[in-house]
Amino acid sequence: MPLSTAVKRKEMHTRVVTCKGYLREDDLWDIEGNMVDTKPYRFGNIDRGGHIEAEEPLHGMWVRLTIDDQMKVHAAEAVIDYSPYSHCPKITPDYSKLVGLSLGLGWNKTVRTLMRGTAGCTHLTELLGPMATTAFQTVFSGRSEGTKQGFDLEERSYERPVMLNTCHSFATSSPVIQRDFPDYYEEG
Missing domain, CATH: 3.30.390 (Enolase-like; domain 1)
Known part of the structure; x- marks a missing residue:
C-alpha cells in the first residue's frame, strides 16, 4: 500500500x-x-x-x-x-x-x-x-x-534467538515466536 x-x-x-x-x-x-x-x-x-x-x-x-x-x-x-x-x-x-x-x-x-x-x-x-x-x-x-550452522526450525535445534524482544513481531508473547520458537514463547 x-x-x-x-x-x-x-x-x-x-x-x-x-x-x-x-x-x-x-x-x-x-x-x-x-x-x-x-x-x-x-x-x-x-x-x-x-x-x-x-x-x-x-x-x-x-x-x-x-x-x-x-x-x-x-x-x-x-x-x-x-x-x-x-x-x-x-x-x-x-x-x-x-x-x-x-x-x-x-x-x-x-x-x-x-x-x-x-x-x-x-x-x-x-x-x-x-x-x-x-x-x-x-x-x-x-x-x-x-x-x-544456524537455526533448524524443522528439528527445533537452535540456541536462544538473539532477535527476541527486539521488535513487535519478535516479542516473546507474539504469535510469530509461539509458532517458530515455542520454547521461548511467553503468555502476554
Whole structure:
C-alpha cells in the first residue's frame, strides 16, 4: 500500500543508503554500507571549487565492517569520497575504534557514545545503524541457506534467538515466536 497522496511539493534533497552483506572465503562476514546525498540544484561550496553541481554527491561515504558469527567486529574501514569540507575525510581512521565491539543490543548507543561529537562523522555514524540490521539479516540468512550452522526450525535445534524482544513481531508473547520458537514463547 503506497503512502497517501502528498500536497504539491518540490524535491530538495535525496539520501540513498545501500547496505550489503557478504560471506567471505575465510568464513567471516563483510557488511558494507554506502550513503550518498544529492540535491537537485547547484549550490555554493568553497572547499569543492566554489560550487557543487545539481545531482553531484554532497556526501559519498563507505563503511565496511568485518564480523564473525557472534557479530564481533574484527575490522572496520571508513572512506569518504565526497564531503562538503576537505577536512571531513581525516576522521575515517578513527572508525577503527569499532574493532572488538559486538553488534547486538546496545550497538547503536555504544557507537553514538564512542563516535559522538567531534570524535566522529555524523553521517558515517548514522550509517552504522542500518549496517547492523544488514549484518543480522546477512548472518542469519546465510546460516539458514546452509552456508553456516544456524537455526533448524524443522528439528527445533537452535540456541536462544538473539532477535527476541527486539521488535513487535519478535516479542516473546507474539504469535510469530509461539509458532517458530515455542520454547521461548511467553503468555502476554
